[in-house]
Amino acid sequence: MVHFGKKAAVLTAAGVLAATAVTGCSGSINTDAVVATVGDDEISLGVANFYARMTQGQYETYYASMMGTTGDAMWTQEAGEDQTYEESVKDSLMENLENMYLISQHAADYEVSLTEEEEDAIAEAAAQFDEDNTDEAKETVSGYRKDIEEFLRLATIQTKMDSKMREGVDEEVSDEEAAQKAMQYVFFSYTTTDDSGNTTELTDEEKESLKTDAQSLVDRVNAGEDISTVAEELGQTAYDLTFDSESTSPNEDLIAAVDAFETEGQVTDVIEADDGLYVGRLTSLLDRDATDQKKTSIVEERRQEQYDSLLEEWRNDTDIKVDEKVWDKVDFEDTGVTIITSETEETTTDDGSTDDTSEGSSESADDSSEDASASEDSASE
Structure with a gap:
């Protein structure tokens, strides 16, 4: 079983979970082997394996069930291409x-480095991991001090560089560039859904009746009635939507028709789609809140584009090589990793004293209850 003690908060901050348990078995690997080179830097198999096993644990513990599979079976499934x-x-x-x-490698260009406190925290986290775990567990995930410290050094610098690499973009966005309009629309569906979730398609006669209702909505709203009130009388619902010319949901033809209007209050004709009928009414040529949100989104997109562009530039300027034979030694199918979380919290007893309790721990299939108890005690220290 592998544990990160409660002192290893820096591991969580770096994207590694607070505690892990390892199931399965793994052959010994040479952690000093070079799995890849990035310019003059060598990536050791130990660092790569540690990162891979921590990520593997997150997938197997949290995502496998959502994918309708198990940790053992998920890795052989097709992922496309x-x-x-x-x-x-x-x-x-x-x-x-x-x-x-x-x-x-480019951190110095942005005057980014680790502080003494950060270096101490990384060293302490690695030492705590080393102290809390068995040699067998550390061998499986390459959980040795030098590998953990190197990974945390990289992760901490990456976090500190993130904002630096996004600085300096143009943050001015005009209303015209970000403009978001607003509409109300009603959808007349060609299907019905019962309480059990079963859907039934309308008959041709029912569809014709629905078209009559949709046209009635158009006529009455054009005559000055409120679209929400009329929709409710017809057993339908009017939805609010903000959009621009690039929007595609809920229906591209609806978006295009309302986007073409130049006057607020204009109503579309009945728009027929494969799944039903749409009627839309333009309510605002410039929705202030939605437009301001779009401005924020555009600035964030510019920052992300700059970040990605810098990485692409650095990759193009750097000789990067991967030794696939060495990387193949990291195999998820034969070695399972399950994440557990051990949290120590202070509780008050009836006599007013306090006790430490540990929650959320679990054990691997091969661990005895005695080993699990010892590991939980270790995580609570």
Whole structure:
């Protein structure tokens, strides 16, 4: 079983969970082997394996069930482009590691470095991990001090560089560029849904009746009646929507028709789609709140584009090589990793004294209850 003690908060901040348990078995690997080079920097298999196993644990513990599978079976599933899920995740992990080294190599350009406090916290976290875990567990995840410290160094610098790499973009966005309009629309569906969630398509006669209702809505709203009130009388609902010319939901033809209006209050004709009928009414040529939100989004997009552009530039200027034979030694299918969380909290007893309690711990299938108890005590220290 692998544990991060409660002192390892820096690990959580760096994207590594607070505690892990390892199931399965793994052969010994040479953690000093070079799995990749990024310019003059060498990525050791120990660092790559540690990062991979922590990520693997998150997938197997939290995502496998949502995907309708198990941790053992998920890695052989197809992920598209003739890749298994394991191959896809490992490709992403290696690219992330390469980027972390690239960012570290350019940290001095942005006057970014680790403080003495950060270095001490990293060393303490690695030492706590080393103290709390068995040699077998550390061998499985390459949980040795030098590998953990190197990974946390990279992760901390990456976090500190994030805002620096996004600085300096143009934050001015005009109303014209960000303009968001507003409409109300009514959707007349060609299907009905019962209480059990079963859907039934309307008959041709029912669809014709629905078209009559939709046309009635158009006529009455054009005559000055409120679209929400009329929709409710017809057993329908009027929805509010902000949009621009690039919007596609709920229906592209509806968006295009309302976007073409130049006067607030204009109403579309009945718009027929495969799944039903739409009627829309333009309520605002410039929705202030939605437009301001779009401005914020545009600025964030510019920052992200600058960040991505810098990484792409650095990658193009740097010789990056991966030793696939070494990287193949990290295999998810045969070695499972399950995340557990051990939290120590102080509770008050009936006599007013306080007790420490540990919650959320679990054990691997191969661990005895005695080993689990010892590990939980270790995590609470």
